[in-house]
Amino acid sequence: MAVKIYDTTLRDGTQGEGISFSVDDKLKIAGRLVQMGFHWVEGGWPGSNPKDMEFFQRAREQEWARSHLTAFSSTCRVGQRPETDVIIQALLEAGTYWVTVFGKSWDLHVTEALNTTLDENLRIIRETIAYLVQQGRQVIFDAEHFFDGYKANPDYARAVLAAARDGGASWLVLCDTNGGSLPWEVQEITRQIGQEFALPLGIHCHNDGELAVANSLAAVQGGATMVQGTINGFGERCGNANLCSILPNLTFKMAAETIPREQLAHLTELSRYVSELANLHHPNNLPFVGKSAFAHKGGIHVSAILKNPGTYEHLNPELVGNERRVLVSELSGASNIVYKAEELGLDLDNISAEARAILQEIKELEHQGFQFEGAEGTLELMLRRAFENYQYPFNLVAFRVINEKREGERFHSEAVIKLQVGDEIIHTAAEGNGPVNALDRCLRKALEGVYPAIREMQLSDYKVRVLNEKAGTEANVRVLIETTDGHDSWNTVGVSENIIEASWQALVDSLAYGLLKRKKTSGPQE
Structure with a gap:
């Protein structure tokens, strides 16, 4: 069984709340999708905004040998002809061989949303697709709201597919646009349509019932041979079907031929890359590709x-x-x-x-209050102390933090630290915009001469959580620090009823672990 994969991250995925890609971002993601071997990459709707048109202009310079770049559009508008409709002309200007057109397949949408007749809707679908085919395009027809339409008026939903077929569509895609269908409904309706229409079928599901992946797989069981979706399930409202879950399920559990099998070893990398470009946290609990998945x-x-x-x-x-x-x-x-x-x-x-x-x-x-599952640096230091008699590369003799606030002036903090490094005592001071910042600067100032690698280590995140709120200002706090050297990152933790002490514990471990990673746990560095 072969199943084609159609990615719509760059169009439908960007309709998700808080998601916006620049043209450069879209080109980078498209390049990754091509490398993975996705069969279609939907780049956007060229008639809807200048960004998508620029994307298609620049995308012509990229290599598309392993994938089909696809432009998306609605049919021509009610009462118009496709050859004079600016939406359809913009679709053609995108210059893609494959185009995807959506049309209404639910009579409710025809009469209430389009405010037209059922026959006029069939006309614009049939004539739009026929015109695009005449212009040398291969057309994928997305039957919007198909399952809701089929359940409400099966004869009209079939008539919509027939209009697309008669216009010359290459694929018929059944869409669960509201995301409310159930897997057994999707499988059975897909099976029935497959018996009535000779064209290959695709499936496009939304996740409003948290069933988009299940519905997509059910459609394949019912005969669909194209699955549409997005990376990480990005999309409007609750999102689209998540291709990062669909692909391994199809390939490894349903024995389907999808993208090249060896490329699936890069699926987690792709998932995290797209989240990074979207400037979104990559959820730990994503199936297959999340940090917590295994x-x-x-x-x-x-x-x-x-x-x-x-x-x-x-x-x-x-x-x-x-x-x-x-x-x-x-x-x-x-x-x-x-x-x-x-x-x-x-x-x-x-x-x-x-x-x-x-x-x-x-x-x-x-x-x-310590939490080691999110602080691998602190945990490893503990284990190495136990099993290898690991010794810190420096030890605290004493530190003092002075805070001062004068009327009309900014808050001022100064830290003074005395450390022992080998046989040497290092005594220094530094200022900061707060007590933790002053401590961090002072600690680094004391150690950078002995351990130059510390200059490359920077705090990338600092979180404080109150553990027993009812204790008020006497409550224990947990400080979690993320540190990076530009290549790797690691987390360390500290807990105390004193936020400065908790921060000190996490700061010390962050630098000690960074040095441990470089195998420079004692003595001068070159």
């Missing part, structure tokens, strides 16, 4: 996957470019510690008693 926290689970990963994984994460992760927390068992130690290449001889002791310490710290 993460294991419960001790019983980890014990089982150490013996056989298939016990708690429905798919090898490497097939989609993801990775297995074991989290360590108060819910962990000794197996979690063993797994993490093996992952880090630590010596596991006679580890059992040590693992249980570390596990108990972790559980006690998590009870205090």
